[in-house]
Amino acid sequence: MSEIQKLEANFLDYVKKMSAYQEALSLIFWDLRTGAPKKGVEQRSEVIGVLSSEVFNMSTSEEMATYINELSKSHELSEITKKMVEECKKEYDRNKKIPAEEYKEYVILQSKAESVWEEAKGKSDFELFRPYLEKLVEMNKRFIQYWGYSGNKYNTLLDMYEPGVTVEVLDQVFGELREKIVPLVKAIAESSNKPETSFLFEHFPKDKQRDFSLDVLKQMGYNFNAGRLDETVHPFAIGLNPGDVRVTTKYDESDFRTAVFGTIHEGGHALYEQNVSTDLIGTPLCSGTSMGIHESQSLFYENFVGRNLSFWKSNFEQLKSYSTGQFDHVSIEEFYRAINESKPSLIRIEADELTYPLHVIVRYEIEKGLFNDEIEVKDLPQVWNEKYEQYLGIKPDCDANGVLQDVHWSGGSFGYFPSYALGYMYAAQLKNAMLKDLPNYDELLESGDLLPIKEWFTEKVHQFGKMKKPLEILTDVTGEGLNAKHLVDYLYEKYGQVYQLN
């Protein structure tokens, strides 16, 4: 074994140890949300502290620095090692460039800000939260200086969640989206062909919702030998390793859509994690490549499968049989129109697929303004409300339903929001590419055969884990860069039809 091979082997052991700690942390996270006894939580937090410090220390250690420096010089590394070194270097730089004292101050600020935000939201009192948000923004501005930036300062934050995506790109695609969606939303608001939706809200027993959720996950190709479905207040999917990717959902007995579309959405995330190549197990590459690509998978299934008429042709009867009769006098077309109702609303996480991107764009524009000194924190409520009025035609009645609604900023997560809309655009672009290989897409849905879709995604996206960057995947699969047109076309066609606009 050569010196470099030895070093490579040691490096692999080192990152596998970090992955093991991460996996333990993921299990603790899942357990805390699915039924860990309350009284044990305080001590469990100590355990989380110990394990995550260990991971942090390992990622910023002298030993790690040596691996990165020495291995970066070599030209004989395997492709996997090369990518691992890149990934570790990025993490190392991010963590080491901030002075330890400031980092510590920031961690304390984050946890304080989150609890203050909760209180402020409860009281709908932005002023309470304002000083914390100001400090968070200020510290992130300083971090950007430490980390460095190219082009726009905000790019550095974007890069943490969506490597390679910049303000330049987003201005263009989000601009186009906004320009096209705003008038469509207005046309729908004025349409007289509104769907009837009252039948959606009848009592649907929880255990039957669960049965249907399990059916749909199976249909999607979710592997129950490598996962399980549990119930939580906030649904999520979590990959402990590709052989153990768990989904949770929430049941609302007076609105079955919460569970059904929630499960499909999280199922899309889970398929991604279940199908990462086993070659990557135990490495830091063994997970989805970015927030945006992850969201492309969940949104693809939620919207392009779950809200597609063809899908319901093979599933509506089944749903009916689980219900207590709420759909007895409802045709499949009426059902389809109802689940695709669109109307402007104040809360992002309750928004429909058409108005959703506008919620994200509001946040993008604000974040960009904050980090380029064009917007001040103190003006946020006003800026927020104006944008909602301008893009969605409605104005928040209070800050709790406006600028205070999301937890993200209180945790210092700036640059995260764009991923939601990016994922949606990726999904539309991927769908377009998929149709070339699976021109019978709608027929597959009609026959309930979703496996070719999963296989296509595994081949084109899932298997690579973090071996490919998001835009690399997009270009390799679609032959083009980010392009808002596909999503716009989809929305125009679909909503034109649902609301009979033509």
Added chain:
Amino acid sequence: MSEIQKLEANFLDYVKKMSAYQEALSLIFWDLRTGAPKKGVEQRSEVIGVLSSEVFNMSTSEEMATYINELSKSHELSEITKKMVEECKKEYDRNKKIPAEEYKEYVILQSKAESVWEEAKGKSDFELFRPYLEKLVEMNKRFIQYWGYSGNKYNTLLDMYEPGVTVEVLDQVFGELREKIVPLVKAIAESSNKPETSFLFEHFPKDKQRDFSLDVLKQMGYNFNAGRLDETVHPFAIGLNPGDVRVTTKYDESDFRTAVFGTIHEGGHALYEQNVSTDLIGTPLCSGTSMGIHESQSLFYENFVGRNLSFWKSNFEQLKSYSTGQFDHVSIEEFYRAINESKPSLIRIEADELTYPLHVIVRYEIEKGLFNDEIEVKDLPQVWNEKYEQYLGIKPDCDANGVLQDVHWSGGSFGYFPSYALGYMYAAQLKNAMLKDLPNYDELLESGDLLPIKEWFTEKVHQFGKMKKPLEILTDVTGEGLNAKHLVDYLYEKYGQVYQLN
């Protein structure tokens, strides 16, 4: 802060880190048994490997040696630190005295032996397992030389599970037990007053068994804010920390006793772990002090509560209401006699409370013989069968139902079995002491008020965790050492009455 105070603080941080890893391992263990997806298990084993190596390395490190050496010299340590140092030293010595190469060989042997044992048991072929068992015994004999021993060689193994208990003590108490139980078992076999039991085996729906199990746990004082009940193939209780102590049980729809007595048994273990003093959280002392004392808690609840007529006076109606009518024509006395049926059987884990100690004594005598070169592994099937015939009056039809039935030896766990019978004796002695403080014991059971019992145990046993050794607890609470008489009296009185022997 003095030098020694600084060292003490660092030592505390060090052991808290080890405890954190242990807690993560416990959660993984629980998860693997309650529903972790099969496909993820291989990678999870890697995680277990990483975490347990880390704990092992920390327990045998130079740093640990320094803490032990330096702190042992000090006279200013807190009581807790002193006990922690003792505990760590015991672990350190046990692990360090075996040469690393031999330890490695042993770990490999253990895992091979366990899978060979499984095959041998399946085929009822002792010869297949024999060479592995020989090697395991041989290596343990060598370890005893490394570890050292005082008096009997087997003492060193006993001490691992029940510190302070020796062959000298066990010969005496197990001798007395055997002498008294064997004739009682014979008298019962010859009794014509056998209980009717057929009504026990009717269909009892699983979810109703679960409801009853939850009721009983609540009655016992099990804190559901610090625990949860799940289903597994092999029931167990596990303490992650005192605020999170989980119980599992098994449901057999044609024999409700499995779940009911299994839950009460595990509930007894769980009460112990839930009520260890919070001062000990995060230290290696925050758990039951020994296998035997732990078993005293589970067996106390299973037998002295669960198989007590007074307990059923407050619970039989409830059980009836959950059943589908199997007890409609059964009086409480008939029910009580049925659940206390005793008859010699081949399998330890299916044995009733009267014959159970004999199963344990067989194993004790064999282990003692093996480690004193009085019995050879090759003769085990014959020795085993003879002892069963002599003590229980029945002879195994095959080795699968005889010498091969238990997993313990295949994992190298010699010295563990006696704890089961010790726990039972402790329980009877503790009961005797409890009656002085709670003379209305049976009335408490009749009224369903089990909390004073739990509180008594918390004050006398639970709170101390590992701060007291098993025999220290026994003497402090009862004023005497190990004494078989209390158990013998209990068995004679109870079974004399159930089988109307007088």
